[in-house]
Amino acid sequence: MSDHQQQRTSSPPSLSGDALPPLEQHARQYETVRNAHETELIEDYVELIGDLLRHRGEARAADIASRMAVSQATVSKMIRRLNDLGLVTSKPYRSLFLTEEGQKMAETSRARHNVVLHFLRALGVNDSTARIDAEGMEHHVSDETLAIMQRFTEQQNS
Amino acid sequence: MSDHQQQRTSSPPSLSGDALPPLEQHARQYETVRNAHETELIEDYVELIGDLLRHRGEARAADIASRMAVSQATVSKMIRRLNDLGLVTSKPYRSLFLTEEGQKMAETSRARHNVVLHFLRALGVNDSTARIDAEGMEHHVSDETLAIMQRFTEQQNS
DNA sequence: CATGATTGTTAGCCAAGGCTAAACTGTTTG
DNA sequence: CAAACAGTTTAGCCTTGGCTAACAATCATG
Ligand SMILES: [Mn+2]
Ligand SMILES: [Mn+2]
Ligand SMILES: [Mn+2]
Ligand SMILES: [Mn+2]
Numbered sequence: 001m002s003d004h005q006q007q008r009t010s011s012p013p014s015l016s017g018d019a020l021p022p023l024e025q026h027a028r029q030y031e032t033v034r035n036a037h038e039t040e041l042i043e044d045y046v047e048l049i050g051d052l053l054r055h056r057g058e059a060r061a062a063d064i065a066s067r068m069a070v071s072q073a074t075v076s077k078m079i080r081r082l083n084d085l086g087l088v089t090s091k092p093y094r095s096l097f098l099t100e101e102g103q104k105m106a107e108t109s110r111a112r113h114n115v116v117l118h119f120l121r122a123l124g125v126n127d128s129t130a131r132i133d134a135e136g137m138e139h140h141v142s143d144e145t146l147a148i149m150q151r152f153t154e155q156q157n158s
Numbered sequence: 159m160s161d162h163q164q165q166r167t168s169s170p171p172s173l174s175g176d177a178l179p180p181l182e183q184h185a186r187q188y189e190t191v192r193n194a195h196e197t198e199l200i201e202d203y204v205e206l207i208g209d210l211l212r213h214r215g216e217a218r219a220a221d222i223a224s225r226m227a228v229s230q231a232t233v234s235k236m237i238r239r240l241n242d243l244g245l246v247t248s249k250p251y252r253s254l255f256l257t258e259e260g261q262k263m264a265e266t267s268r269a270r271h272n273v274v275l276h277f278l279r280a281l282g283v284n285d286s287t288a289r290i291d292a293e294g295m296e297h298h299v300s301d302e303t304l305a306i307m308q309r310f311t312e313q314q315n316s
Numbered sequence: 317c318a319t320g321a322t323t324g325t326t327a328g329c330c331a332a333g334g335c336t337a338a339a340c341t342g343t344t345t346g
Numbered sequence: 347c348a349a350a351c352a353g354t355t356t357a358g359c360c361t362t363g364g365c366t367a368a369c370a371a372t373c374a375t376g
Contacts, residue, residue, distance in 0.1 A: 018272070020213050020225075025286060027227035029293040030202070034334090036294055037195070041363075045190070055178050062323055067178075069185035074364060076325055082363090093371055095323060114176070120303065123310065128183060128304045135187040136194055140294025144287045145278065152281065192364090199333075220353055232334060234355055239332090251341055251354060 033140065040139040043109045044068075045078055046087055047098055050106030058095035113138045113147060119149035122156040191298065198297040201267045202226075203236055204245055205256055208264030215251035269303060271296045277307035280314040 020026065048067060052059035066074045079096065082088040087102035098106055116138045120130035141149070164304035178184065206225060219237065221302045237254065240246040245260035256264055273295045278288035299307070 017268075020209055021289060023224060025289065026225050029290050030226045032290045033294040038362090051178055054175065060315075061321075066181060067184050068188045070188075070363090071365060072324065073326080073366075076365080079324095090317095110175075121256065123303075124281050124306050125300075125303050131179060131183065132187050132190045133298055133300050133303050136191040136298025137295050140290050140291055140298070142283075142287050145281075145291050148213050148282050196332090218353075219355090229335060230335090230354065231336075231356080235333080238355095 017143045036139045041078075042082065042085070042087070043105065043139065045082060045134075046098065046102050047109040047113065049082075049088060050098060050103065052109060053098065059097075060095055109138075112141065115146055115150050115153070116141055118153045122153040194297045199236070199299065200240065200243070200245070201263065202293075203240060204256065204260050204263045205267040205271065207246060208256060208261065208268065211256065217255075218253055267296075270299065273304055273308050273311070274299055276311045280311040 021029070040105070045064070045068075048064060049059040052063055052067075056063070061072055061075045061079060064070075065072045079088065079090055082102070083090055086099055087105060088096050090096045090099055113134060117130055117134040120134055120137075121127060124131065163287070179187070203222070203226075206222060207217040210221055210225075214221070219230055219233045222228075223233045237246065237248055240260070241248055243261060244257055246254050246256055248254045271292060275288055275292040278292055279285060283291065
């Protein structure tokens with residue numbers, strides 16, 4: 001099929017599915033995704049540290065490493081970054097703590113994560129699948145969509 | 159844990175929101191996300207190349223660069239990777255084409271992308287927001303969730 | 317209180333995915 | 347048909363986020 005293959009047997013000129021979005025808009029889609037990827041891991045770390053602090057009272061590098069399924073060296077390096085970003089405070093060989101800013105990020109990340117997770121469950125997705133999907137999706141859900149998801153979930157549970 | 163600090167004062171055992179998932183499951187969440195990130199960009203390139211071929215008859219590096227809002231050098235490097243992966247064929251200074259395998263990937267990516275996009279619109283999300291969110295979310299939606307989204311969308315449009 | 321186990325850090329490696337600058341090719345056009 | 351221009355490639359750089367191996371600190375325990 002050098003050109004067009006059958007495609008419908010008798011179709012008029014252009015029946016090639018949805019059109020391409022205008023260039024500017026299309027570009028903005030990919031840019032937004034790239035931006036999300038820059039903060040994604042940071043958010044997951046901060047959120048996890050917050051959760052460990054809330055549930056365990058402390059957040060050790062070793063716990064983060066096993067929860068994230070990543071080496072301790074990787075965690076150690078990332079902790080320095082979080083420190084440089086002013087999100088955590090860490091004395092060597094001691095538990096981590098979140099700065100004010102880190103706490104704020106942890107809360108908003110956790111809130112968003114929960115909205116997505118509960119939405120997926122309300123949609124009918126199996127819990128463990130919902131958890132996996134939410135872990136990735138959360139970073140790519142706009143505020144607009146988030147609000148709609150929340151409304152949907154509330155409506156469903158009533 | 160050396161010290162614990164206060165940590166509880168007087169509250170009943172656990173009032174710290176949802177519990178942490180069991181370690182194995184939690185680790186699997188992050189692993190799945192990392193895996194998705196490995197193939198994500200590849201899929202977007204292949205999908206875009208497929209769309210350009212369908213809509214324009216050819217896929218030039220310059221078009222990809224402007225659509226992705228990325229430098230031509232970046233595209234050129236990525237094309238070599240796609241070539242090495244057996245997803246595209248490319249003669250220097252000529253338009254790209256998809257291999258069989260590339261076409262298969264383009265189709266399944268496009269199909270999944272569309273399910274997510276149409277689902278978001280059916281949910282009530284504004285079109286341009288839906289496009290942005292779908293571009294990121296698509297790579298983190300399991301088959302299970304995808305099927306549910308599709309059913310939801312169909313049901314909504316009837 | 318010495319010592320082994322656990323935990324944390326550092327050094328050095330790698331691949332992916334960006335970038336700019338410079339060189340090269342192909343096409344258009346005066 | 348020679349330039350000029352547009353498109354493509356290459357070289358070299360950078361950051362992120364992984365890894366392993368070696369070393370260092372802390373903690374538990376006999
Ligand atoms: Mn999260
Ligand atoms: Mn996440
Ligand atoms: Mn896509
Ligand atoms: Mn995408």
